[in-house]
Amino acid sequence: MKISVPEYILSINPYKPGKPLDELEREYGIKDSIKLASNENPLGPSPMAIEAIRNTLGKLNRYPDGSGYYLVRKLSEKIGVGPGNVVLGNGSDEIISMLTQALLVEGDEAIMPVPSFLMYDILVKTAGAVSVSVPLKSLSIDLEAMKDKITPKTKIVFITNPNNPTGTVISRKQFDRFLKNIPPEIVVVIDEAYIEFVRSQDCLNSLEYLYSGKNVVILRTFSKAYGLAGMRIGYGIMPEEIAELLNRTRLPFNTSSLAQVAASAALDDNVFLEKTISLIHNGLDFLYASLDRLNVKYYPGQANFFLIDVEKSADDVFKEMLKQGVIVRSMASYCFPEYIRINVGLHEENIRFLKALERVIL
């Protein structure tokens, strides 16, 4: 290759998404396979979102409202912040990308838990900055160790709550202790992709910190509980000064008109959200009880997924499960060579998963 590429770009390992269903069926010549690998909503999209999308199809000749006026207004009212505190993204992934682009220069440092969401590392490196990884402690984010890694070069600290792939949450007390004496120049990003599923009572409430003027950026998404992963829409809630920075570098039409109306309708569809949350909670309890019965070790979590210790190569189990038509996620590239991660599916999908797992590991 003749073009000259920065060393830091060459150092990036591309993100490996969960295997798509179509790909599995094509490769193995099977039908009716199920996917429990990407923490998607098994119920499909909200019916109200589908209706809103349908009603907008005839207007696709027009550019979207680049500011997402109506969706931003609806979100800000719901959350209790000003419209100037909300930035929409093509998935919350894009908000991470906007933050790393706007806040980092070559040589800066961003601290992140590992294993956690792989996009932090990729996007920090894309900005030419340095990822400072802090291992989990007993599957939980080790805030004290993360704090110890702060240097004058630190610009961002990423926290995932609940954490992906472990499902653990940070308590209010732990977060208060962490935030104390954090230099005000540092932006603390709290990624809440799964916050709707949390049942733990003492989980930190990130909005309180934003209301009280702390430098926190909260990431939320329509991809999980709201069932709109394919639409690509998420948002960040942040101090106005940071939102203004992101709006300078943001592409003018980063969220499509379909995504905006779908998200807006999904926000109104409380019936769907409640149905989703109870399906996930019941599914988790059912899966935990079933795994107990099978004597399989697992780690309960606060999200719509959890880890299972298969006590043999997770990559092998992943492949064997594929042959049974069940897509799970091997955690080998997340530092857990013998764990798989599954998300809750429909009840019949959970049963199929358990049967396949029994065949593969017992």
Ligand SMILES: *Cc1c(COP(=O)(O)O)cnc(C)c1O
């Ligand atoms: C799924 C996920 C996201 C977001 O995804 P988008 O589809 O880009 O909104 C963000 N963070 C974590 C930890 C996730 O698991």
